[in-house]
Amino acid sequence: MDNRTCDILIVGSGGASLRAAIAAYEYNPKLRIIVATKGVFGKSGVTALSCSDRMAFHATLENTEPGGSDAWKYHADDIYRIGGKVSDYNLAAIMAKEAKDAFHYLDSLNVPFVKKNGIVDQFVTDGSDYARACYTGPKTAVHIQEGLLRRFSEITNIEVIPYCMVAKLVVRDNNIVGSIAIDTREKDPAKAAFTIATGAVILATGGGGMMYTHNVFPAPMTGDGCALAYEAGAELVNLEFIQIGIASTATKFNCSGSMMRAIPRLINEDGNEFLAKYFPEGTSLAEVYNILFKKGASWPVSYEHKTHIIDIALYKEVMAGRKVYLDYSKNPQGFRFGLLSEENQARYCREMSRDLGDEARKATPLQRLKEINPASIEWFKDRGIDLLQGDVIEVAACAQHFQGGVKIDTRGRTTVNGLWAAGESAGGQHGANRPGGNALLDCQVYGKIAGEDAAKQAKAIPVDDSVLAGEAATFIQNVEAATSGEIPARQARKELQSIVEESVGIVRTEAGLRQGIEELNAFSAKRFYIDGPGLYYFLENSSMITVAKLVLAAALLRDESRGPHLRFADYTDNTPIGRKDGEWEKYIVIKKVDGEMRLEKRMPQLPD
Structure with missing residues (x-):
């Protein structure tokens, strides 16, 4: 079995991943950095493939209304207030304040933002009161990806592993010690599996939209980051808020x-x-x-x-x-x-x-x-x-964006030592609603923050690969047993998507959510087996089942409507029940404790 070692492992290759890798390198060019992506590097993931009417990058710049050195505070207030007061205000404030530098960095990479008379053109998007949305056109995300790739190509000592799925994070005493990964082109588990010893992992894997029948996500977006973090013992937050359009x-x-x-x-x-x-x-x-x-x-x-x-x-x-x-x-x-x-x-x-x-x-x-x-x-x-x-x-x-994810602090750190998250994998920076354009901004701001912080910490984290061989052997043994069973992986995915779409789509009721949970529990207890698409597809299903359970549990607990979470007394109703601000200006934190899912209502970090 191949065994690799690095100072920082970055999982994913979209906008957040590339920004994290570049930031880590720029902080310390001597670090050993690996970027692992399930698909073709630079051509897979949401940032590389997204397209919409006029895609936005949200930023308060020098000339952005209402003007003045404190204009970013209005942006922060929009993120928190329009988001339903269920995000951490300190994370929103950082995103708003750092937006200008994030924009200028991309501008320096020749991302072709539209300008008029030398001034960046901005428009008002949903969820904001002022015109902050910068754009290049329908392919703003693609152009950002291309700019980051140009900068990345100038760096010669970051190792890229394409066709690599990180299947498990190995944790000891709440510290990351490495991961087990597979080559997605290899069907034989023993040949596919390898280990990566590291004390620092940045999750930038995007959301889990493929668990819905109807979605606008690229095929690899199966919630791997959230599933990996949950199984590793990290906290997750706001998973009931999934933007659908x-x-x-x-x-x-x-x-x-x-x-x-x-x-x-x-x-x-x-x-x-x-x-x-x-x-x-x-x-x-x-x-x-x-x-x-x-x-x-x-x-x-x-x-x-x-x-x-x-x-x-x-x-x-x-x-x-x-x-x-x-x-x-x-x-x-x-x-x-x-x-x-x-x-x-x-x-x-x-x-x-x-x-x-x-x-x-x-x-x-x-x-x-x-x-x-x-x-x-x-x-x-x-x-x-x-x-x-x-x-x-x-x-x-169609499912379009996960508002929640792995809970982070102001440095992009999760509650597991040596684990960071950025972009759509992360949670707490967005509320129930999200100003249009803040997703691309989030990737750049917290991608940079996570990359720099990991780089600061990486050399101080000892790398111990002594436990990885045993973990890998157990992993291989488990997946080798999945050559036969009750349901092939391809069929299993369709059944999972049907359960999710029906129970936790646009219309959510207590009865429907309870039925969905019951169906999902019965479904996940069945024996699935690897079929034509191969091992990685089978493992992606496992990620989606985990994330679906988390989303359904959070959606059931929140017995109000807020943002994209619409609760109804009955499916026949066309008017959702109202917000309960006194009770529910809180977020739901989920964590695995002693093998069981624990949910906690918690007050977010509030404005000073």
Whole structure:
């Protein structure tokens, strides 16, 4: 068996991982650093593949409104307050204050942020009061990844291990001593497994969105970081808050912004418009279509925005077995452009890239999309969906971002010594809601912080690989036994996704969550076996089962609505129960103690 040793092991290869690796190297170029990624380095993960209407990097810069040296405090307040007061304010403050330096670092790497007259162009995103969103266009994340890769390519002494899945963290006396990893291309467990001895591990593996049937995550996003940390004894937080939004099922394109402000028809597979029937009886068409317009600026489902009725409607149609589409070929029933409020009409006009005239604007959603986002029409056409020819876009309520994760402190440290987390793997820095663009910012700020802090600590942490051989032997023995069983891994994944989608999707009820937990416990007790996709796929299922159990448990405990966590008294209701601020301005911390899951309601760190 191959045995490797390093000062710092970084798991993942997205924006947070690359920033952590670069920061660790820049702090101490003599460190032995390994970056392990399940896929092709630089081309796998969310940052390398994400695309949306206009992707944002949230930052308070020198010219950002409202201006002044303390403008970052408004950003911090948005993160904490709009987030539902269930994040740690000190983590939010660091993210807001360090945003300017994070932006300028990326700018120095020639990330092509849009500028006008030499000043960075910024716009208002969902979950913020001021225009802080910097962007390059639909591929802002991709451009950030490319900039970081250019800097990374200048570093010659960081070892990259592609096709490497870290399957287990080895801990002794609450200290990281190493990990067991596998080569994802190898099907024989004995040949696939190897060990990495290290006293410092940074988890930057992204979220676990693949546990949902409908998601916009790349295939490797199976919650490995959260599962590894939980099994290692670390605390996790805010796992019930998972952002879900309307996206194309074929392309995983988030249909936010102008895709909604063009006011398309929402139809099911029978060609029927269904949106109005989910609104309270007597709701005017003007209110329905103004809420649909506002959906563009509140894309993830959120209790705090009336637009959540659109997510509820779409989710229930899909759960009833009907496919759902956005149709831009003709206006929704009874729609007139004049039904939009003066405020919404003014916003529409500000977004126009060209003026086709009043008659065209009134004619169809397609003409409106030509005015405010013609690039999206070409984007879909390049991927086989020709809106100009009347094609419709199949959509669903898709999991998009895990707000919670492994609980970190201001240095990116977890509650296990020698273990850090950054990006979507980490938790506590975001609340229930998240200002649009803060995910990319988070990766850069806490990626740098975790990398530097690990570099400061790494040389002082002794590396002891004496226990790794025995742990690896046990690991191999366990997975070798999975060559036969009751359910093949490929089938198991589909069954798991079905349980998760139905019980902890948009509509969450006590009965549904309890049933989901019961089904998941019975499901996880079955004997799964490795089939065609191989060992890594089987192990990913194990990660997703662990994370699903954590999410369901947290969602059941929080008996209120907040952010993307919508609780209902009954599934037939279309109005979620309310927030309970007096009781629930707290977060849920989960930890494995003596082999059992423990949940604790805890006050977050508050503003001074």
